[in-house]
Amino acid sequence: MSRRGELDVIVVGAGAVGGALALALARDGFEVALVEAREPKPWRVDDEVDLRVVALAPDARALLDDLGVWASIAAARIGPYRHMHVWDALAPGELHFDAAEHGEAALGWIVENKLVQSMLWRALHGDRLGGVRMHCPGEVADIEDGDRGVTAVLTDGTRLRARVLVAAEGAESSVRTRLGIPFEGHDYAQRAVVAHVATERPHAGTAWQRFQPGGPLAFLPLADGRCSIVWSLPETEAARVLALDDDAFRAELGCAFDFRLGAITGSTSRAAFPLRLRLATRYVAGRCVLAGDAAHVVHPLAGQGMNLGLRDVACLRRVLRDARGRGSDLGVAHVLRRYERERRSDNTLAARGFDAIERVYGSASEPVAALRGAALECAGRLAPLRGMLADIAAGRR
Ligand SMILES: Cc1cc2nc3c(=O)[nH]c(=O)nc-3n(C[C@H](O)[C@H](O)[C@H](O)COP(=O)(O)OP(=O)(O)OC[C@H]3O[C@@H](n4cnc5c(N)ncnc54)[C@H](O)[C@@H]3O)c2cc1C
Structure with a gap:
């Protein structure tokens, strides 16, 4: 003082x-x-x-x-991710980010x-x-x-x-x-259902996101080989998914994720946050x-x-x-x-x-989905645009 x-x-x-x-x-x-x-x-x-x-x-x-706190966080438990895949459930095209392309060791780290x-x-x-x-x-x-x-x-x-x-x-x-x-602002009338899940295939140090009409579904790589999921769903859907038994939850989740990592072989308890x-x-x-x-x-x-x-x-x-x-x-x-x-x-x-x-990717309208597909495909092919998006996410711009 x-x-x-x-x-x-x-x-x-x-x-x-x-x-x-x-x-x-x-x-x-x-x-x-x-x-x-x-x-x-x-x-x-x-x-x-x-x-x-x-x-x-x-x-x-x-x-x-x-x-001076990162060293202790890193020594405790972090999941670095070097790749990120983003795709759309209703349209073709996929965005892929690779840390090496941006001269970084990782695109980010999953931390509690x-x-x-x-x-x-x-x-x-x-x-x-x-x-x-x-x-x-x-x-x-x-x-x-x-x-x-x-x-x-x-x-x-x-x-x-x-x-x-x-x-x-x-x-x-x-x-x-x-x-x-x-x-x-406004309420999204969605809740994010979160859980940790084991998958048939390894997450390969990759953060995955699939856009669906109800909301996006992310699989984030944890240090122990599992993934942390953030599944944004309309309120009633979220309540239904929270109430599923484990087998039904894993089956629905695997399907919603397009089985990108194979079947969901294990899952923890679930929680949900209003968005x-x-x-x-x-x-x-x-x-x-x-x-x-x-x-x-x-x-x-x-x-x-x-x-x-x-x-x-x-x-x-x-x-x-x-x-x-x-x-x-x-x-x-x-x-x-x-x-x-x-x-x-x-x-x-x-x-x-x-x-x-969220609005554009939450729409199930066919013309909107077609435009999204074209935009994603275009962004996926344009390295400078991918670089700009990666720079924004990394806080370099
Ligand atoms: C499902 C979900 C996924 C997310 N994923 C990500 C992600 O991948 N990356 C990312 O960057 N962000 C993510 N976020 C957002 C992130 O969690 C928040 O932005 C962040 O935690 C906010 O931190 P904060 O310190 O501002 O607030 P808080 O974490 O809410 O901390 C507030 C603190 O203030 C204290 N407090 C509250 N009221 C009082 C009071 N009256 N007097 C004194 N103290 C008080 C609380 O006890 C608490 O310690 C996500 C959020 C959600 C819901």
């Missing part, structure tokens, strides 16, 4: 986004407090692979590496959410370089925003005063609601900013939600460092607006792009 007892930044929420941001800012020498409602359950190697996994892009890995959060949490606790003041369990009861600083009043009465407050408490952000920031598009109409209110799912919730078809959130972290870190370098107050409008300008346009473009893909 500074001599006046004031912090630089209060981060609310210690998911991957809030945890990474608090750690990054502390490493940069900022005075940081982190407020988290529930202590994350520690990741253990003997635990079954958590059902919530994410595909992390190379730039997300670079950030976690820079924070819980593992990322857990390793960040461990680093935050063990950090000798720059301490983060942890308030867990803690929640914000009130925010007093003023010209000279912002005060977060926690439910236990603790008062934290800082230059900036960052809301990173996920899709249901109560700070965003408190700030009166509305969001645009929504939510885009905060502003990222800044006074000295408060939004980051991660608190600012944007996107369809998981491109596996980008956490990657976008970690790009928010990298951007906010750069903006705050620059402001400090210029001797500027960290929480003034022109500083925070720079972050908002950069990230809101990028996140909105990505979210609207995924939304358009």
Whole structure:
């Protein structure tokens, strides 16, 4: 804490986004407090692979590496993928991405959410370089925003005063609601059914995605040879699939996946997540900013939600460092607006792009399917276009 007892930044929420941001800012020498409602359950190697996994892009890995947590994540359990196949159930054409074509060792890594959060949490606790003041369990009861600083009043009465407050408490952000920031978007009326499955043939370090009229089906390669599936389905279909017995589930899944990896020979329990598009109409209110799912919730078809959130972290870190370098107050409008300008346009473009893909690929109309087939075939043949798509997914553009 500074001599006046004031912090630089209060981060609310210690998911991957809030945890990474608090750690990054502390490493940069900022005075940081982190407020988290529930202590994350520690990741253990003997635990079954958590059902919530994410595909992390190379730039997300670079950030976690820079924070000193990637090595422990990689040593624990990650599934790298070097290839990606995307195809359409109703039209010809197929897109294939190969990491070697883009000069990368991998296109991405399949990692349990819980593992990322857990390793960040461990680093935050063990950090000798720059301490983060942890308030867990803690929640914000009130925010007093003023010209000279912002005060977060926690439910236990603790008062934290800082230059900036960052809301990173996920899709249901109560700070965003408190700030009166509305969001645009809609419910997809779909749920993503997730499970881990064993397949007759090996996944070959490949991420697979088949677009079907009801929603996309992804098979993501896990470190132990199984695949994690994300099967987006209309609400009623998802409820039906969740209720199937194991044999019927495996048979339907194999069929929905075109038996690309042969029969489904094993499966874990299943869970489902509602799918929504939510885009905060502003990222800044006074000295408060939004980051991660608190600012944007996107369809998981491109596996980008956490990657976008970690790009928010990298951007906010750069903006705050620059402001400090210029001797500027960290929480003034022109500083925070720079972050908002950069990230809101990028996140909105990505979210609207995924939304358009979901609509176009969700259509069963024959002319639309024919156009999709032609587009996929064309993209599959054009190396520069494939390169551009791969660059966007990897955070290089
Ligand atoms: C089916 C599915 C598949 C996905 N696949 C991918 C993928 O392949 N790649 C990818 O990049 N993304 C993917 N995502 C998206 C990704 O999971 C999210 O974007 C990411 O987890 C958001 O991280 P976050 O830190 O912003 O929020 P969260 O992970 O929601 O973390 C929020 C934190 O804030 C805490 N909190 C909540 N409320 C409060 C409060 N009031 N006070 C204090 N603390 C609070 C919570 O306990 C939690 O620790 C997927 C999502 C779904 C649903």
